[in-house]
Amino acid sequence: MTSTNKKKLIAGNWKMNGSLAANAALIDGLKAGMSHPACDVALCVPSVYLAQVQQLCAGTAMHLGVQDLSTHVQGAYTGEVSAAMVKDFGVRYAIVGHSECRQYHGETDELVAKKAQAALAAGITPIVCVGETLTQREAGQTEEVVKRQLAAVIHTNGHCISEIVLAYEPVWAIGTGQTATPEQAQAVHALLRVQLRAASSQAERIQIVYGGSMNAANASALLAQTDIDGGLIGGASLKAADFLSIISAASELSV
Template sequence: MTDRKKLIAGNWKMNGSIASNDALVRAVVAGMKDAACTVAVCVPAPYLAQLQLLRHGSQLELGSQDVSPHEQGAYTGEVSAAMLKEFGVRYAIVGHSERRQYHGEGDQQVADKAKAALAHGITPIVCVGETLAEREAGRTEEVVKRQLAAVIHTNGHCISEIVVAYEPVWAIGTGKTASPEQAQQVHAVLRAQLKAATGKADRIAILYGGSMNAGNAATLLAQPDVDGGLIGGASLKAPDFLQIIAAAR
């Protein structure tokens, strides 16, 4: 058994509107009053101000979907950790597979983003995961360990303050999901790697982030090293998101 409190974090990706956000968040806040886990929503940057107001007085935590590795300066389009902190952001997703794939983010850039978040008291949700080709080639362990190693090397003793999200790329938005056993196997590898780097690995939450939904959440969350979920599409539907939250005990 573990005393790690589970974390359910919604990743809205590039979705939302002022009206739909209002309805969604009000429904989630009303339905999560007895939640046994920590709940967060990671929203597009333009909606941070709206969400700061909507979540006020509730247990819902606010997250961003990215953060700049830079403090300030001539970096057009970037958003710094200091700016996010002013909006009450507690979590920042770094290294999501879509950022790695579409924006060319490498392991070191992801590590630097995690460092920038930590420097401002924001918990980075560090995403790692393999493609279908890498899994079929038997390289899953090699890939996720390499991705996490960069973050460990760059952040040293602060590594105990991060959250890790294992998101098999082949199971994101595809409807495919790693079996509970597949997820647990990779989570155990990541836990061992964190334990080798810090004596506090038992307190680091490792989330599963590959098409977790209302139907499969309970079996995934029952695994000993699955400490929550990074939820995509299901986080945009209040009933589904609340069902996942209810399963996280």
């Protein structure tokens, strides 16, 4: 079955990059080259820049996103930022479970599921990341790993699963210059779609985006795949021309 949700999502993940001057220059470049894209566009920025980017993006087609959030609503959790706090800045998306958070911060599948739950409770769409390492892929464990990671989110969030965005990001293809072939990526996206169908009657409307070194050169081929509903863009989102090129490719394939 073909996915019926044809509107793509292109979300930029700035990671730990940016400055007041660089952010302003980047967004000026994006505004100059973007009018009314047919796809959804989001900028997931470091939380310290939310106020600036909210102001710069006001009145544009670009939605605001964050790269992480706390499972807690408030309290004695020094250094953490809650969903309610970022909601104050008009945040629409929150990346949860990015492979870097899983690797460097020891985030478990269960914690990622709770972060997705916290985002949903605040009316924020979580971009839930799943993906395998090179060792896991070479061991033939890709299916087992991504299904386990998604199953935890489904278990915690139940019928609300239809409100998430799912991002497949093969860890071996993040920031390495390596990219899954369109066929490799589509195979995993199709697998995830089947798992979502078993959990929700609204599975076809869930955007499943690809997040492994998508760039201006390979975006069209990846986005043309049946179950690839957009991209979670890292390095290319820091270059206005490259990000605009990906948005253009996605817009051409969006209905």
